[in-house]
Amino acid sequence: MKMSDYVRQHPMLIAIEAMRSLPSYLGVAFVVSITQGGGSLGQMGLVFLSAFAALLFINMFFSTLGWLYFYYRYDTGHIHIRQGIVFKSERSIKRERVQSINVYTNILQRSVGLATMQIKTAGTEETEVNLRALSLEEVESIRIHLKGGTEGQENGEAEENILAIEKLEGPNLWLAGATSGRFLILFSVLAFLASQLFAYMPDSLINMIFEELVEVPLEFLVFALALLFILSYVLSIVLFVIQYARFRVERYHDRLEISWGILKQNHVSIGLHRIQALTVQEGLIRQPLGLSSLFLEIAGGGSEGQEQISMLHPLLRFKDIKRFLANVLPEYGIPDNLTFIPKRARVRYMIRALLPTTIVAAALWHTANGVGIGFGWLSLLLLIPATILALSRHTNGATSLDGKQLTLRFRDVNRYHVLIKRTHLQSFTSNADLIQRYKGLRTVNAPVLSSPAAKYFRLKDMDSAEALRIWRWYSKSSR
Amino acid sequence: MAVGLEQLRQRLKLENEPKERIDPRAWRVWTIHGFINFLIFLALALAFDNYAVGTAGISEIHGRLALAIALLYAPYAMVVAPWLAMRFWRYEVREEELETQHGIFVIRRHLIPMIRVQHVDTEHGPLMRYFGLATLYVTTAATRFPIPALPKERAEELRGEISALARVSDEDV
Numbered sequence: 001m002k003m004s005d006y007v008r009q010h011p012m013l014i015a016i017e018a019m020r021s022l023p024s025y026l027g028v029a030f031v032v033s034i035t036q037g038g039g040s041l042g043q044m045g046l047v048f049l050s051a052f053a054a055l056l057f058i059n060m061f062f063s064t065l066g067w068l069y070f071y072y073r074y075d076t077g078h079i080h081i082r083q084g085i086v087f088k089s090e091r092s093i094k095r096e097r098v099q100s101i102n103v104y105t106n107i108l109q110r111s112v113g114l115a116t117m118q119i120k121t122a123g124t125e126e127t128e129v130n131l132r133a134l135s136l137e138e139v140e141s142i143r144i145h146l147k148g149g150t151e152g153q154e155n156g157e158a159e160e161n162i163l164a165i166e167k168l169e170g171p172n173l174w175l176a177g178a179t180s181g182r183f184l185i186l187f188s189v190l191a192f193l194a195s196q197l198f199a200y201m202p203d204s205l206i207n208m209i210f211e212e213l214v215e216v217p218l219e220f221l222v223f224a225l226a227l228l229f230i231l232s233y234v235l236s237i238v239l240f241v242i243q244y245a246r247f248r249v250e251r252y253h254d255r256l257e258i259s260w261g262i263l264k265q266n267h268v269s270i271g272l273h274r275i276q277a278l279t280v281q282e283g284l285i286r287q288p289l290g291l292s293s294l295f296l297e298i299a300g301g302g303s304e305g306q307e308q309i310s311m312l313h314p315l316l317r318f319k320d321i322k323r324f325l326a327n328v329l330p331e332y333g334i335p336d337n338l339t340f341i342p343k344r345a346r347v348r349y350m351i352r353a354l355l356p357t358t359i360v361a362a363a364l365w366h367t368a369n370g371v372g373i374g375f376g377w378l379s380l381l382l383l384i385p386a387t388i389l390a391l392s393r394h395t396n397g398a399t400s401l402d403g404k405q406l407t408l409r410f411r412d413v414n415r416y417h418v419l420i421k422r423t424h425l426q427s428f429t430s431n432a433d434l435i436q437r438y439k440g441l442r443t444v445n446a447p448v449l450s451s452p453a454a455k456y457f458r459l460k461d462m463d464s465a466e467a468l469r470i471w472r473w474y475s476k477s478s479r
Numbered sequence: 480m481a482v483g484l485e486q487l488r489q490r491l492k493l494e495n496e497p498k499e500r501i502d503p504r505a506w507r508v509w510t511i512h513g514f515i516n517f518l519i520f521l522a523l524a525l526a527f528d529n530y531a532v533g534t535a536g537i538s539e540i541h542g543r544l545a546l547a548i549a550l551l552y553a554p555y556a557m558v559v560a561p562w563l564a565m566r567f568w569r570y571e572v573r574e575e576e577l578e579t580q581h582g583i584f585v586i587r588r589h590l591i592p593m594i595r596v597q598h599v600d601t602e603h604g605p606l607m608r609y610f611g612l613a614t615l616y617v618t619t620a621a622t623r624f625p626i627p628a629l630p631k632e633r634a635e636e637l638r639g640e641i642s643a644l645a646r647v648s649d650e651d652v
Binding site for chain 2: 299426427428429430431432433434437438440447448449454456471474475476477
């Protein structure tokens, strides 16, 4: 195949780069205008605009340089990058080193027919190349060239049909947004912003606001707060829906292709050999509704893990997981029979949760007394949720062995099922302190590769006979 | 009472421990380590007793307490901990996997398949070197497992053995 020459990306890159940092510039300009703007609104607006313009200009300048001095070239099985103004650097990436190729488009990129191409490689640093302004044909062309590089891949083309598709759409998508629990984050972000605002505002402005507030009846304030709460809830749902709209998982012979989003479109492909574990998360809001979300632990595929856990499905009914996995990822399965943590471990779970809580509560009570607040004993109420959590952790702890798969179920606050294949367990550890030995209990630890570091899934105080069963299952020699 | 003790022993007993123990010279290394730690601890306690007492509500009792703890630490660090560590340190190298056990109060047992071993290396500090000992480290992609205080020749032998086994099994992943 003919080699292509070094070319620049599309000049729209400059605008795209500017867009990327736009929100942070707005924030910075806003803070500058509040601190430096003096008292009047007009002056603040002026400062805001000029700060914003200055930032934008600086960004445009550097983006232009970045665009001018960034070249790429590709041929069969390779992509080459050349960049730098004073210090020139060249990188060549071989097809064999490429771990994944992801394509993203945001609304600006799509309006001019461009996309971001992210090429990830194994390694400890500089693990990815981002080409932010490529035409869609160019993306396809690079993809084909990079893929074509491996020998013996030719006959693989026949298997390029989709084996299964799963989607998230309609009411389920909205339900996912409504139960995502993000509104709390959004609400706290809004509250935080409001509190930060006070710190930066000049005193005269604050005084003015407070004078106004005094005249407002209390009911109105409560109403306003409730309104803010509802607003952030609705906003969080809409944001979630926009983020995960058109969610779609496709199963190919050797990989999963996951795509989602309207404004920012994402397309991620995950080779099956890189999947190290599957996690089913049942959030605090979702579990009572029988809902859950699915995540994958993904390793770089090389010697070390680089990539993050990746979402496999944002919302599934727990009883649908079986069907979903059978369809998309039959390598994993939710077990039918679980072995639970023995009753004699309950005391340990209680102590583990109640001891620190008691200390904290006592400290709070003590401090309250010191300051002269009379309701210090109320801090003892903390013991109630701690007890509930401890009991729930105990009843939810469970394991299961099914052929080649180990399942650990546990709760921190959310409940998790972690599904691990025997071949993906890096090692297996069984711990016992004196009391655990006396009571016949073990704490087990199962490390799997993940990113950026390995992950250790731990189940405390399981039955020692069961721990031994897992140990024997994992061991090669005692079989 | 004797029956009760025997029962307790039975319940605390560890089953199928790995076969091999580490070199008894480790005992001395740990005792010396314990002694050094004790000296550092004692120096800190003395400094605390001398300088911190009298300032910011720290009374003489606190200083005495620090000294007492430091002195109580000595028999633990120099006798009890080395003895228990020696008692529980075991390892076993098999063709397919490696097993280690260690701990003082919490006994940890690890099972490491040879296929998962990324590399093996040996290390020895000045004290270990003086006694002709070395620590062997077996590393997987997730964790680094030590086997301390092996005779130097044995450590090197094991290093070769394990890396050979790791390579062999690597081919049939």
